[in-house]
Amino acid sequence: MLVALLTTVATWAQVSFKADVPTIVALGQPFRIEFSVDAEPERDSFKAPEFAGFDVLAGPSVSTGHSVQFINGKKSASYSCTYTYVLMPTEAGKYTIGAATVTVEDKRYTTEPQRIEVIAEKESERPQQGSGKAHGSTSAESRISKDDILLRLKVSDTDVYKGEAIRASLVLYTRVSIADVSDINIPSFDGFWSQDLSFDNAPSREEYNGRIYETHKITELLLSPQQSGRITIPAATMSVRTPVEVQSNRGFDPFFGGRQIHYVTKNLSSKPVTIDVKEFPQGAPRSFKGAVGDFRISSSMPNSEIECNSADQLELTISGSGNLKFITAPKLSLPDSFEVYDTKIVDNIKASASGTSGSITYTYPFVARSAGEFTIAPIEFSFFDPATGEYNSLRTEPFTIMVEDDGSSVTQSVVGNYTNYGSTMRQLDRDIRYIHIGLLPDVAGSVVIFSPIYWLVVVVLVAIFVVLYILLRKRIRDNRNIVARRMKRADKVAIQRLRMAERSMGEGNRHAFYEEMLRAMWGYISDKFNIPQSNLTKETIREELFRRGVAMAVAEEFCEIISRSEEAQYAPSTDGEMGVVYADAIDVISKIEDVVKH
Amino acid sequence: MKRIYNIISVVVVFATLLLPSKLMAADAKTTAEVCWSEGIAAYEAKEYSEAVRCFEQVAELGYTSADLYYNLANSYFKLGEQHAEEGNRKFSGGELGRAVLNYHRALREDPALEDARYNLELAVDYTNDTEPLPESFIVTLWRGARDTATSNSWAIASLVLFGLMLGLIIFYLLSNNIALRKLSFFAALLLFVGFIFSTTFALSSRSDVEHDNRAVVICSDTTPVHASPESGSKVIRQPSQGVTVRALREHGEWSEISFADGEKGWIRSSKLEKI
Numbered sequence: 001m002l003v004a005l006l007t008t009v010a011t012w013a014q015v016s017f018k019a020d021v022p023t024i025v026a027l028g029q030p031f032r033i034e035f036s037v038d039a040e041p042e043r044d045s046f047k048a049p050e051f052a053g054f055d056v057l058a059g060p061s062v063s064t065g066h067s068v069q070f071i072n073g074k075k076s077a078s079y080s081c082t083y084t085y086v087l088m089p090t091e092a093g094k095y096t097i098g099a100a101t102v103t104v105e106d107k108r109y110t111t112e113p114q115r116i117e118v119i120a121e122k123e124s125e126r127p128q129q130g131s132g133k134a135h136g137s138t139s140a141e142s143r144i145s146k147d148d149i150l151l152r153l154k155v156s157d158t159d160v161y162k163g164e165a166i167r168a169s170l171v172l173y174t175r176v177s178i179a180d181v182s183d184i185n186i187p188s189f190d191g192f193w194s195q196d197l198s199f200d201n202a203p204s205r206e207e208y209n210g211r212i213y214e215t216h217k218i219t220e221l222l223l224s225p226q227q228s229g230r231i232t233i234p235a236a237t238m239s240v241r242t243p244v245e246v247q248s249n250r251g252f253d254p255f256f257g258g259r260q261i262h263y264v265t266k267n268l269s270s271k272p273v274t275i276d277v278k279e280f281p282q283g284a285p286r287s288f289k290g291a292v293g294d295f296r297i298s299s300s301m302p303n304s305e306i307e308c309n310s311a312d313q314l315e316l317t318i319s320g321s322g323n324l325k326f327i328t329a330p331k332l333s334l335p336d337s338f339e340v341y342d343t344k345i346v347d348n349i350k351a352s353a354s355g356t357s358g359s360i361t362y363t364y365p366f367v368a369r370s371a372g373e374f375t376i377a378p379i380e381f382s383f384f385d386p387a388t389g390e391y392n393s394l395r396t397e398p399f400t401i402m403v404e405d406d407g408s409s410v411t412q413s414v415v416g417n418y419t420n421y422g423s424t425m426r427q428l429d430r431d432i433r434y435i436h437i438g439l440l441p442d443v444a445g446s447v448v449i450f451s452p453i454y455w456l457v458v459v460v461l462v463a464i465f466v467v468l469y470i471l472l473r474k475r476i477r478d479n480r481n482i483v484a485r486r487m488k489r490a491d492k493v494a495i496q497r498l499r500m501a502e503r504s505m506g507e508g509n510r511h512a513f514y515e516e517m518l519r520a521m522w523g524y525i526s527d528k529f530n531i532p533q534s535n536l537t538k539e540t541i542r543e544e545l546f547r548r549g550v551a552m553a554v555a556e557e558f559c560e561i562i563s564r565s566e567e568a569q570y571a572p573s574t575d576g577e578m579g580v581v582y583a584d585a586i587d588v589i590s591k592i593e594d595v596v597k598h
Numbered sequence: 599m600k601r602i603y604n605i606i607s608v609v610v611v612f613a614t615l616l617l618p619s620k621l622m623a624a625d626a627k628t629t630a631e632v633c634w635s636e637g638i639a640a641y642e643a644k645e646y647s648e649a650v651r652c653f654e655q656v657a658e659l660g661y662t663s664a665d666l667y668y669n670l671a672n673s674y675f676k677l678g679e680q681h682a683e684e685g686n687r688k689f690s691g692g693e694l695g696r697a698v699l700n701y702h703r704a705l706r707e708d709p710a711l712e713d714a715r716y717n718l719e720l721a722v723d724y725t726n727d728t729e730p731l732p733e734s735f736i737v738t739l740w741r742g743a744r745d746t747a748t749s750n751s752w753a754i755a756s757l758v759l760f761g762l763m764l765g766l767i768i769f770y771l772l773s774n775n776i777a778l779r780k781l782s783f784f785a786a787l788l789l790f791v792g793f794i795f796s797t798t799f800a801l802s803s804r805s806d807v808e809h810d811n812r813a814v815v816i817c818s819d820t821t822p823v824h825a826s827p828e829s830g831s832k833v834i835r836q837p838s839q840g841v842t843v844r845a846l847r848e849h850g851e852w853s854e855i856s857f858a859d860g861e862k863g864w865i866r867s868s869k870l871e872k873i
Contacts, residue, residue: 286683432717435641435672440634440656441663448753449800457757465764472772 015039017102017109024207026121027092030057035111036082039104040064046083049098053118059085089118121211144264147211148175149240151268153187153233155223159276162228163292163323164386165355169199169220170236170270173206173213179241179263184218191231191277192223193325195351222351224292224323228279237269280384285393287330291383293322293355299379299396306368307404313365316379316396321357324349329362330381336428337370371405491593494524498586505578513578514569517585521562524589528596538562550595558588630659637669646677664708671700671714675721687819689724695816695839695871697721702814702842702873706807709745725840726820730858744799749807752800756793763789813845813855813870823863827852834863845870 020034035048048060060083068077083100094117099110150173157166170186172178199220206215218238225231244262280288299316306312318327329343344365349358368374376399384391448454497520504513526533529544538559545555561584568577637652653670678693688694701718704711747755766786773779815821815837822833827849835857837843843855846862853867 430720432672432675432720433713435638435669436665436713437638438665440631440661441665447804448750449756449797449804454753454757458760461757461761461764465768469768469771472768476772 015104015107015109017100017104017111019097019100019111019114021097021114021116022205023115024117024119024205024212025089026212027089027118028121030086030088033085033087033097034082035100035102036080037102037104037109038078038080040079041081041102041104042106045101045103047101048083048085049100049113051085051087051097053091053093053095054087054089057086057088059083061085092118092120094118117207119207119210119212144176144242144244144266147209149173149178149242149266149268150208150213151236151238151270152208153236153270153273155233155273155275158274159278160225161278161292161384161386161389162225162280163290163326163384165222165224165293165323166275167197167220167353167355168194168223168233168273170218172216172218172238172240172268173208174216174240174242175211175213176242176244179243181238181240183237183239185237186219187234187236189221189223189233191227192225192233194224195222195356196220197222197351197353199353220353222353222355224326225275225277228277231275231277233273233275235269235272237267240266240268242266281389283391284384285380285382285391287380287393288382288384288391289328289330291318291322291327291381292386293320293324293383294385294387295320295322295381295383295394297379297381297394297396299399301376301399301401304400305402305404308368308371311365311367312401313363314376314399316362316364316381317359318362318381319359321355322383324356324358324360327360330379332364332379333377334366335374335376337368337372338374339367339369341365341367368401368403371403374401374403375399376401490524490527491589493527494520494589497523498582501582505582510578511569514565514581517565517581518562518569521558521565521585528592545592548596550592554588554591554595557584558592561585561588626659630656630661633659634666637673641669641673641676644676644680646673646680649673650677662703662707664704664711664714667700667704667707668711668714668717671697671704671721672717674700675717689839690818692816692818692839694721694724695814698725698840698842699814699816699871699873702812706810706873708748709803710747721840722842724838726836726838727841728857728859728861731860744803747799749800749803752796752803756796756800759789759793759796763793810873811844811846812873813843813853814873815839815841815843815865815869816871817869821865821869823855823865824852825863827854827864831864835861837865842873843870845872 015038017035017037020036022031025031035046046060046062063082063084065080066077067079068075070076094115097114097116099113101108101110103109152171152173153168154171155166155168157164160166168189172181197220199217201217203214203216206213241263244264246260246262295318297316297318299314301312301314303312314332316330316332318324324347329345332340332343334340342365344363345360346363347358347360349356349360378395378398380393380395382391382393497516501513501516501520504510504516522533522536525531525541525544526536529548531540531544541562542555542559545558546552561581564581568581633652633655637649637656640646640648640652650670650673653666653673656666657670674693675697678689678691678697681690681693682688698718698721701714701721704714705718708714744752763786766782766789769782770779770786773782817839820836820838823835823837824831825834837857841857843857843865846854846856848854848867849864851867852864853870854862855865855870856862
């Protein structure tokens with residue numbers, strides 16, 4: 001059971017059902033279509049598609065084959081079953097042969113629908129086969145017309161940009177059988193960088209100038225133009241020998257070899273091809289160095305933290321398709337204290353029919369000579385994309401690298417003329433300072449100095465000065481008068497107070513007497529010298545009197561009377577003392593009045 | 599009441615005197631503002647030829663500020679540098695001369711514009727200008743002090759100082775206190791000295807601008823300077839673009855110039871642009 005299942009699986013895995021249909025056929029010429037399956041189909045399970053637009057001349061004819069092989073003791077069996085139809089196109093045009101189905105072990109398989117083109121061939125100049133009455137080799141030659149064998153150099157594009165790769169293939173087109181070819185002369189592709197491509201050399205069918213040919217690729221190359229302008233690829237040449245059957249002129253019975261085979265040698269030459277190579281358009285970015293195609297870049301730095309004086313590297317990979325071989329390494333700008341070594345280049349480039357593609361990896365090794373944190377500026381790479389006709393610029397991410405001080409940087413930093421940052425900072429480069437951004441400055445004002453406005457301001461200032469001076473002076477004068485009046489009043493007030501004290505003395509009221517005495521003394525000084533009472537102390541009185549030219553002794557006496565009055569106000573004292581204090585006070589005030597006169 | 603009326607009338611007179619300089623055709627102002635911001639944007643995008651065009655247009659509209667000349671000079675300088683990246687010679691379009699010229703103009707408008715001084719020094723390094731004759735220490739000192747501000751700033755300062763001085767004189771005349779009077783007297787004296795200096799600076803700065811006969815050599819590379827105003831005469835020097843000279847007099851198509859080191863010669867007037 002299990003084995004049976006396994007076999008089934010194995011069988012399923014192997015089954016393939018394919019349709020073999022020519023892609024191009026000529027109107028009025030029968031052709032074959034084959035559907036082949038490599039397993040035994042169930043009886044009558046094959047269903048052919050509709051052959052709309054074609055007459056079925058024959059078919060389906062079924063042929064089966066079965067073979068068993070033993071190789072190194074292993075058995076391998078193969079089975080094939082082919083259904084063949086012979087069809088005749090009835091009308092020119094494009095048709096699709098639909099899917100055929102077949103059932104193998106309860107499973108249905110279908111073929112892919114196949115496209116087929118029917119073309120009405122031009123009337124050939126070649127005489128009809130069999131009706132030829134030509135004799136000899138000259139007539140044999142004439143039976144091969146120049147349209148029967150052609151050599152063509154096919155290029156994928158004739159209008160390209162510099163550096164844009166094109167595919168060129170040298171193809172032999174033939175409608176007759178060929179015995180051999182010789183003297184293949186492939187032209188020199190001056191102005192191009194060429195590269196051989198591997199190609200499939202199986203013959204195929206192709207329509208050209210309204211006729212169907214069998215084509216054989218002779219060589220296929222990838223060309224990338226290295227200069228702009230019109231470049232002409234010269235003709236390729238080759239010789240071909242074809243067998244031609246001719247009627248024997250000896251009159252033998254055709255059955256005994258009355259037909260002879262003549263070999264006709266044809267020298268073929270392809271038409272020269274002109275390629276228009278366009279120069280790159282204006283406006284190339286600064287980092288553009290001739291890369292053409294479609295690329296991507298990536299960069300990596302294995303270590304972002306290194307020790308001083310140790311090596312590190314940055315890798316940049318450019319991948320994509322285009323003229324990778326001609327890309328120059330993009331410039332890496334490193335901080336000044338980094339020592340840079342030669343860039344290593346590893347490429348992995350494949351050439352294919354659509355151009356070269358692959359990747360190039362640039363490795364930039366460097367040694368950091370001084371410690372610190374550094375930023376490695378992004379690498380810029382620009383290329384020209386011929387598909388869009390535009391330049392593209394790619395930038396890598398900036399890297400930050402931390403260089404740690406290993407302690408040796410002081411001694412080693414002398415090496416290579418690099419100073420470590422312990423010494424003064426070095427001016428690395430200079431450039432002009434940046435423009436001033438901001439709002440548009442106003443129109444520069446007119447000249448101020450000695451202008452009418454200037455003089456006007458001066459005049460106004462002087463006028464203000466004069467007005468202020470006059471006003472203030474008047475007020476000061478008035479103030480002075482008030483002071484003078486108060487001074488005049490000073491001794492009068494003092495005398496009034498003294499009288500009141502005298503009255504208190506007569507009544508024997510000690511407290512009231514001394515209070516009036518003190519008020520008279522303080523009030524006198526305050527009014528006389530225009531000093532507020534709150535600012536007065538004995539010390540200031542002494543100073544003020546001295547400043548006004550009163551004798552030191554008198555000032556002392558004045559202060560002493562104040563002291564005595566203050567003490568006596570609350571202390572028990574003899575009655576006779578009041579009269580002494582009163583007399584002394586009058587004496588002192590009159591002495592002061594003598595000196596300070598107003 | 600009458601005094602207040604007087605003050606108001608003075609203010610009105612002031613305003614009418616100041617106004618005309620502020621008044622400009624409104625559309626010209628917006629055009630200039632648009633050009634100005636376009637110029638800055640172009641500079642930021644490293645489109646220096648566009649930046650030059652925009653700033654030149656603002657200048658044509660009558661704007662003469664230091665910042666404008668400074669930005670214009672920077673744009674010329676960067677444009678000239680860009681030639682090198684395109685494979686041509688640096689400053690092959692005569693940009694260096696234009697840059698030097700406009701830095702000088704910026705400094706004429708504002709002698710205190712430090713950035714312009716710095717950039718001018720850098721630009722002059724690319725020329726083959728000679729070392730100037732040594733200046734006396736006092737002249738250097740005088741000029742250094744004077745060029746810390748514009749003529750107008752000095753004029754305004756002189757007015758302020760004058761006003762303050764008058765105020766202090768009032769104080770001096772009317773104060774009772776002897777100490778205060780002494781203080782105000784000396785302060786007023788100091789202010790008077792300051793007033794004299796600032797007025798002199800303003801005047802000197804102004805007269806330097808008015809009598810400025812400096813010119814800058816504008817050419818794509820170098821241009822010959824002849825011994826006499828005829829092309830057949832001996833070529834005595836070959837100054838590069840951006841060399842600053844003094845234009846002394848003109849004779850036909852020729853101008854007599856003197857170099858910084860005192861050497862005189864004749865140059866075609868078309869190769870000179872006055873600052």
